[in-house]
Amino acid sequence: MADRITLEVARYRPEREAEPVMQSYEVPLRPDWAILDGLNYIKDQLDGTLSYRWSCRMGICGSCGMTVNGDPKLTCATFLTDYAPGPVRIEPLPNFPVIRDLVVDIDDFMTKLPTVKPWLVRDEHEPVEKGEYLQTPEELDEYKQYSMCINCMLCYAACPVYALEPGFIGPAAIALAQRYNLDSRDAGLDDRHDVLSSDEGVWGCTFVGECSAVCPKGVDPAGAIQRYKLTAATRAIKDLLLPRGGR
Amino acid sequence: MIETTGPYHRPISLFWWTRRRAYLVFVLRELSSVFVAWFVVYLLMLVSATSSGGDSYQRFQDWSGQVWVLALNIVSFLFILLHMVTWFGLAPKAMVVKLRARRVPPRAVLAGHYALCVLLSAIVAWLVLR
Amino acid sequence: MSRRRSPEPFVWLLFSAGGTVTALLFPMLVFLFGIAFPLGWLSWPDHAHLLSVVQNPITKLILFGVCVLALFHWAHRFRYTLYDGLQLKRLSSAIIVLCYGGAVVGSVLAGLVLLGA
Numbered sequence: 073m074a075d076r077i078t079l080e081v082a083r084y085r086p087e088r089e090a091e092p093v094m095q096s097y098e099v100p101l102r103p104d105w106a107i108l109d110g111l112n113y114i115k116d117q118l119d120g121t122l123s124y125r126w127s128c129r130m131g132i133c134g135s136c137g138m139t140v141n142g143d144p145k146l147t148c149a150t151f152l153t154d155y156a157p158g159p160v161r162i163e164p165l166p167n168f169p170v171i172r173d174l175v176v177d178i179d180d181f182m183t184k185l186p187t188v189k190p191w192l193v194r195d196e197h198e199p200v201e202k203g204e205y206l207q208t209p210e211e212l213d214e215y216k217q218y219s220m221c222i223n224c225m226l227c228y229a230a231c232p233v234y235a236l237e238p239g240f241i242g243p244a245a246i247a248l249a250q251r252y253n254l255d256s257r258d259a260g261l262d263d264r265h266d267v268l269s270s271d272e273g274v275w276g277c278t279f280v281g282e283c284s285a286v287c288p289k290g291v292d293p294a295g296a297i298q299r300y301k302l303t304a305a306t307r308a309i310k311d312l313l314l315p316r317g318g319r
Numbered sequence: 320m321i322e323t324t325g326p327y328h329r330p331i332s333l334f335w336w337t338r339r340r341a342y343l344v345f346v347l348r349e350l351s352s353v354f355v356a357w358f359v360v361y362l363l364m365l366v367s368a369t370s371s372g373g374d375s376y377q378r379f380q381d382w383s384g385q386v387w388v389l390a391l392n393i394v395s396f397l398f399i400l401l402h403m404v405t406w407f408g409l410a411p412k413a414m415v416v417k418l419r420a421r422r423v424p425p426r427a428v429l430a431g432h433y434a435l436c437v438l439l440s441a442i443v444a445w446l447v448l449r
Numbered sequence: 450m451s452r453r454r455s456p457e458p459f460v461w462l463l464f465s466a467g468g469t470v471t472a473l474l475f476p477m478l479v480f481l482f483g484i485a486f487p488l489g490w491l492s493w494p495d496h497a498h499l500l501s502v503v504q505n506p507i508t509k510l511i512l513f514g515v516c517v518l519a520l521f522h523w524a525h526r527f528r529y530t531l532y533d534g535l536q537l538k539r540l541s542s543a544i545i546v547l548c549y550g551g552a553v554v555g556s557v558l559a560g561l562v563l564l565g566a
Binding site: 084086087089090091092142166169170171177210232235236278279280281282285292294295298299301302 | 323326327335336339414420
C-alpha cells in the first residue's frame with residue numbers, strides 16, 4: 073500500500089468565491105488514521121486556513137460530520153485506509169448552508185429541536201427528598217435506542233425530504249421526541265402532539281429510510297417516525313370516535 | 320468590511336433521486352403505486368367483462384394477450400413484487416408488537432407477513448383455478 | 450386546545466391499509482390474470498366458474514374493499530411522489546384534488562362495476 077493519499081477538500085471562502093471549489097492535499101496514509109486525522113494534518117502542516125468542526129474524535133460529540141465520497145460520515149469514525157488508494161473527496165454535509173469550507177450552519181435544527189420539548193414533561197413533580205424516579209430495565213429499553221442520538225446531523229444530510237422541504241422538522245428531532253414520549257417518567261405525549269403531527273412533523277416523512285442507514289449510533293430515526301405515525305393515527309381515530317371534550 | 324457572498328446554499332437538482340442507489344430504489348418503490356392503480360383498473364375491466372357474458376369474457380382474454388397489455392402487466396408484476404418486498408421489509412420498523420410484555424422480534428413480524436401472503440395467495444389460486 | 454383536525458392521519462391509515470392489502474393479494478392476482486392466463490401457462494377459468502366466484506357477495510365485498518384501499522394507497526403515495534420526485538409541492542391543491550379525487554372516482558366506479566356484476 074502506498075504511504076500517501078490525496079484528499080480533495082471542498083473550500084468555500086465567501087469573501088473570495090461565490091461557490092465551493094475543490095483543493096487537493098496529499099497526506100500520509102497511516103493505517104490507524106481517520107479522515108479527521110488527515111484533515112488535522114492538513115491544518116497543522118499544509119494549510120492552516122482550512123476550517124472544519126471536530127472535538128472528541130471518538131464518535132460521541134457529533135461535531136465532525138462531513139460528506140466523504142458522497143456519503144455522510146463522522147470523519148473521526150471513518151478510516152483513510154478504507155478509501156485507499158484514493159483520492160478521497162471531502163465536502164460539507166448537504167442540506168445545510170455552508171458558512172465556510174466544511175463548516176455548515178445548523179441553526180435550523182437548533183430552532184426546531186426545542187419545539188418538540190426534548191425533556192421530561194410531568195404534570196406533578198415529586199419533591200427532591202423523595203428520591204429518584206425509578207425505572208425498570210424493560211422501561212429503559214423502550215426508549216434507550218432513541219437516547220443514543222448525538223445530534224451529528226448525518227440523518228438530515230441524508231434525508232431528501234429535509235432537502236426539499238424547508239419546514240420539515242427532521243429525523244433527529246422526531247427521534248428525540250420519541251425518546252421522551254416512550255420514557256415511563258414522562259407525561260408529555262399531548263404536549264408534543266401538535267408539533268409532531270403537523271404537516272412539517274411526521275406526515276412529511278415518506279420513509280425513504282436513509283436517515284437510519286447513515287446514523288452512526290444506530291438510533292433508527294425512520295423507525296421512530298413510523299411508530300409515531302401509528303401513534304398519531306390511532307389517537308386521531310380515538311378523537312374522532314370519542315371526542316376529548318366529552319371525556 | 321470584506322465583501323462577502325454569505326452562506327452557500329447548494330441547489331437541489333430535479334434528478335436528486337439518481338444520485339444514490341437508495342434514492343433510486345425509493346423512487347421506484349413509490350412509482351409502484353401507479354402500477355397498483357393500473358391493476359385495479361384491469362381487475363375492474365375483468366369483472367365487468369366476465370359479468371357481461373361469455374363473449375365479452377372471451378374478448379377480454381384476447382385483449383389481455385396483446386403485446387402491450389402483456390408487457391404492461393409483466394412490468395406491473397415486477398413493480399408489485401418490489402412493493403411487496405419493500406413493504407414487508409419496512410413493516411417491522413413501524414409495528415412494535417408486544418406479546419406478553421416482550422417485543423416480538425422484527426424477523427418474526429417479517430416472516431408473519433410472508434406467511435400470510437403465501438396463505439392468501441394459495442387461497443386466491445385455489446378459488447380461481449378449481 | 451382545539452385545532453383544525455388534519456386529514457393526514459386518516460389518509461395515512463388508508464395508505465397503510467392499502468399497501469398491506471395490495472402487498473398480500475396483488476402478486477398472485479397479477480401473476481394469474483395478467484401473465485399466466487394471457488400467456489397460456491394456465492388455461493383461463495371457464496366463464497361459468499369465474500362468474501360464480503365474482504358474483505358471490507363476499508367476493509364482491511372483499512374486491513370492493515381491496516380496490517378502494519389500493520386506490521387510496523396510490524393516491525397518497527403518488528401525491529408525495531409529485532411533491533418530492535418532481536418538486537411540484539407548489540401545486541399541492543391541484544395534486545390533492547387529482548389524487549384523492551381520482552381515488553374517490555375510482556372507488557365509485559369500482560362500486561358500480563361490482564354492484565352490477
